[in-house]
Amino acid sequence: MKLRSNNTYSVKKSLRSIPYSKRVTSSIPHVSKHTRSNTTKKTVFKSLPYKYSVTKKSHKRVSRQSSTRGSLHEKDSKKQRQSPKVTPPENFSRSNIKRKLEVGLRSPNRRLREYLSRVCPWSQTCLAFGRDIPKVKSYFGSFEQFDFLRSGKVETISSGANGFVNYLVYEREGYVSHAIMKTSIDPKVSDSLVYEAFVGLKYLNKQLAYFPCFVETYSILKTNTDTNPLSKHVSKYMATGDFVHDVTQPLTPSDPSTGNMSDIFSPVKLSDALLSDSCDNAELYTILVEYLDRPITVGKWLRKGVMLPDTMIECIGILYQVYGVLGVIANEFTHYDLHDENVLLYTIPNNGYVTMRYIGNTPDTTIEFNTRYIAKVIDYGRCFTPESQHFYDNICRLCPPNCGNSAGYEWFHPKISKSNYYIASNIRNVSHDLRLAKTLSDYVIANRSSPPLTSDLQHLLRTVIYDTRYGTPEISPGQGVSTRSIHNVIEMKRALENLINSTKYKENVDSIFSPKNKTGTMTIHMDRSRDMVFTAE
Numbered sequence: 001m002k003l004r005s006n007n008t009y010s011v012k013k014s015l016r017s018i019p020y021s022k023r024v025t026s027s028i029p030h031v032s033k034h035t036r037s038n039t040t041k042k043t044v045f046k047s048l049p050y051k052y053s054v055t056k057k058s059h060k061r062v063s064r065q066s067s068t069r070g071s072l073h074e075k076d077s078k079k080q081r082q083s084p085k086v087t088p089p090e091n092f093s094r095s096n097i098k099r100k101l102e103v104g105l106r107s108p109n110r111r112l113r114e115y116l117s118r119v120c121p122w123s124q125t126c127l128a129f130g131r132d133i134p135k136v137k138s139y140f141g142s143f144e145q146f147d148f149l150r151s152g153k154v155e156t157i158s159s160g161a162n163g164f165v166n167y168l169v170y171e172r173e174g175y176v177s178h179a180i181m182k183t184s185i186d187p188k189v190s191d192s193l194v195y196e197a198f199v200g201l202k203y204l205n206k207q208l209a210y211f212p213c214f215v216e217t218y219s220i221l222k223t224n225t226d227t228n229p230l231s232k233h234v235s236k237y238m239a240t241g242d243f244v245h246d247v248t249q250p251l252t253p254s255d256p257s258t259g260n261m262s263d264i265f266s267p268v269k270l271s272d273a274l275l276s277d278s279c280d281n282a283e284l285y286t287i288l289v290e291y292l293d294r295p296i297t298v299g300k301w302l303r304k305g306v307m308l309p310d311t312m313i314e315c316i317g318i319l320y321q322v323y324g325v326l327g328v329i330a331n332e333f334t335h336y337d338l339h340d341e342n343v344l345l346y347t348i349p350n351n352g353y354v355t356m357r358y359i360g361n362t363p364d365t366t367i368e369f370n371t372r373y374i375a376k377v378i379d380y381g382r383c384f385t386p387e388s389q390h391f392y393d394n395i396c397r398l399c400p401p402n403c404g405n406s407a408g409y410e411w412f413h414p415k416i417s418k419s420n421y422y423i424a425s426n427i428r429n430v431s432h433d434l435r436l437a438k439t440l441s442d443y444v445i446a447n448r449s450s451p452p453l454t455s456d457l458q459h460l461l462r463t464v465i466y467d468t469r470y471g472t473p474e475i476s477p478g479q480g481v482s483t484r485s486i487h488n489v490i491e492m493k494r495a496l497e498n499l500i501n502s503t504k505y506k507e508n509v510d511s512i513f514s515p516k517n518k519t520g521t522m523t524i525h526m527d528r529s530r531d532m533v534f535t536a537e
Helices: 074-080 094-105 108-117 123-128 133-139 192-207 236-237 241-246 272-280 298-305 311-326 389-400 432-445 454-462 489-500 504-514
Strands: 040-045 052-057 085-087 157-160 165-172 177-184 219-223 266-269 284-288 343-347 350-358 367-371 373-377 517-526 533-536
Touching: 074 236, 094 517, 108 133, 108 177, 123 133, 123 177, 133 177, 133 454, 192 219, 192 272, 192 284, 192 389, 219 272, 219 373, 266 454, 272 389, 298 311, 298 343, 311 343, 311 367, 311 373, 311 432, 311 454, 311 489, 311 504, 343 489, 432 489, 454 489
Parallel strands: 350 517
Antiparallel strands: 040 052, 052 085, 157 165, 165 177, 177 284, 219 266, 219 284, 343 373, 350 367, 517 533
């Protein structure tokens, strides 16, 4: 360094040319030259996850010549720049390091699997209660990834002239879930599966965050006739044992010649192209929906246990699970095919029951009752939703001249009339879904025994006004001739609330459920201000 006239120093040497012994950083304290050769200094780096003791040995003084850039001593200087020796704590063994690295580097799918195994060991129970539906779907790729399909025969649950229902079992890393595959054979006599998927994906899946009485729609699939040697009318072969065996043997690797499910079906998105194609190739589409473990239809349940003492009490709770929700969303949803075979009952396992708590706008409107069943409304091929008219407009634009009438869209009409049983999927009807109550009234009123609350429920169902067996015109609240009659789902909701709040009902409910095991409480906010919550006991 040269001393300039302005008494300032100019550094001519680079950092690289300074001897290592003269480089003193803030993390390593300075050691005097008298003790440098015989002592060591320890520094603790607290920024690391654990406190490492870092020992740095002192270095000998390097000659002045080594500080010259490019000198012969530069290589010797580099040798002296050794990394600090790291001495881990005594309790920080190699096995502990490996375990913590595994936890930190564990994949999201592994963490998700551990969460589901701990919180939701039986996936179907969680799905029935509306818990962790997005997590279960995510873990199985929305059930569209057939690589997770368990090998073996795909079971056909039911079949008929309109189509059939298959039962699929998925397994991933030991965690099991299920799905239902619905396929139609003749679209001329069956409702459109494309529209059913539209209702589920666009509307009802969102309502499942608030109400448990619907089933989740997972996906819509199309048969890959171009890449698969099977017939275009693949649905006709799905009901046969040979085809069912072929679609699962083997699952991987994908090979069109084996009839692998991944090769036969591909997930598709709702679009104009799909709607247009659904009018010409409706039989190629299938949908995946939520599976319920060993359900029973409400009609079969009522016929089977109509003489049991707790049947009428349970029936009141089941009706409210359906009509309590339909009364809330009456202006934006009509099912149009709500009969006793389209409401499934999921039985609470282990002889248990749940407390259903429906919270209204005020404390006076809170409804609470116990039940052994979760009611689930199914089959959405005729429903009205806020987007149904827009769907109908697109179908008429893309499927001239009859707006897809021969492709499963025959329930769309410009207006409601008796000739089509007062059904129009693009028009609301707050009275039509009373069909379930009218159907059940045939069983309840015909009951000659006298279990508790039979007469009360019989009286309520006798007041239901319904025009024909399959439909009725809309009568909005306030339009009815008699205030003692039930003309729509809104009035049905109120009538059931009055019955549930009666002293007679509460006394009988307590006597029936006191010896059973309470599984938990389902809290539902009827104004949809919060998601429903199931709290386990």
